[in-house]
């Protein structure tokens with residue numbers, strides 16, 4: 365533990381501790397912020413509602429953009445990733461029974477690193493807690509933020525072992541508790557706007573115990589619905605199937621899943637899909653939101669707590685890391701050098717990338733879902749966009765840059 369405990373004044377009052385920064389949430393965003401603080405010897409505590417075993421196994425994202433990998437590498441946080449990640453630089457789009465390869469790596473000069481999110485989280489926890497002795501408290505309950513508009517904010521929670529309320533006084537709170545956390549709700553009404561976009565569709569997110577059936581990501585635009593194939597590891601593949609929003613995963617037994625995937629991803633000369641046991645099956649109602657501004661008083665939101673991007677363009681984890689890199693550096697400048705310029709500019713700097721990625725996700729969504737929209741106008745527009753990307757070098761170059769994410773140096 366890095367924080368000093370002071371005696372409890374009375375059994376009813378919470379025990380108080382003090383640190384510089386409380387990081388709420390141990391996902392990619394929170395753990396990256398915490399590691400940056402720890403490396404700069406800035407005292408911090410990470411609070412996480414789940415257990416360590418749970419977060420180290422929760423399957424989610426897998427595609428990291430090259431700028432994010434290099435930014436993690438510069439901070440000594442990419443050793444496992446660089447050793448084990450597969451590198452992807454092409455995808456294939458299937459529509460009208462045709463296959464179209466898209467060499468975005470060649471066009472944009474940058475690649476994706478395929479590294480399942482649980483592996484990244486495992487590496488980041490190990491680095492923070494085991495290698496550098498960082499303070500992380502798992503399984504905490506009923507987290508509450510207090511006084512974020514004062515100079516002495518605090519975060520309280522119930523300790524899972526003692527059942528006692530604990531309170532940590534701090535200078536700043538990093539709200540990295542994802543889409544369903546409490547930090548976003550702590551923003552006072554009227555301070556921030558929440559811009560939300562619902563796509564009106566669902567995606568059945570599947571993980572199959574099966575090797576990939578292509579050497580790259582495959583997208584299939586089909587009148588029956590969109591489908592996608594993405595490698596996660598040599599043994600596990602992620603698939604997506606468009607479905608009605610709110611659909612019950614129970615409506616998708618093994619046989620139905622594989623026959624829809626075969627139909628929607630069919631194209632001349634395509635390799636047959638290798639089937640396997642479905643180890644994850646859940647429906648995502650596709651929507652995006654953006655909280656603007658992302659900071660209020662001493663609270664700074666990062667990652668999915670501040671903005672959600674439906675997994676259409678695989679941007680969520682990359683945005684979470686972008687925030688965390690900016691916020692981590694800004695907190696170090698503030699805590700170690702008294703320079704608060706980075707914190708002041710944090711929200712605006714983050715949101716520039718967030719909105720670029722949101723725009724691209726929305727554009728790509730029309731391309732992916734036009735064919736199955738039931739609207740011949742949308743279907744025609746989607747095909748026109750695809751033909752342009754695959755037929756015009758200028759359109760292809762612009763698309764490639766958006767798909768792999770523009771280089772930055774956070």
Ligand SMILES: Cc1cc2nc3c(=O)[nH]c(=O)nc-3n(C[C@H](O)[C@H](O)[C@H](O)COP(=O)(O)OP(=O)(O)OC[C@H]3O[C@@H](n4cnc5c(N)ncnc54)[C@H](O)[C@@H]3O)c2cc1C
Nearest residue numbers: 389391392393413425426541542667668678679680681682
């Ligand atoms: C099926 C799926 C596929 C995806 N695929 C991709 C992809 O290919 N590429 C990509 O870039 N992104 C993808 N994403 C998005 C990506 O997973 C998220 O954007 C990313 O996890 C965001 O990281 P985060 O740290 O902001 O939030 P999270 O990873 O959600 O972490 C937040 C943490 O806070 C904890 N928490 C919650 N409430 C509290 C509380 N009250 N107190 C303390 N802790 C709390 C949670 O348990 C969690 O550990 C995908 C998402 C899903 C669901």
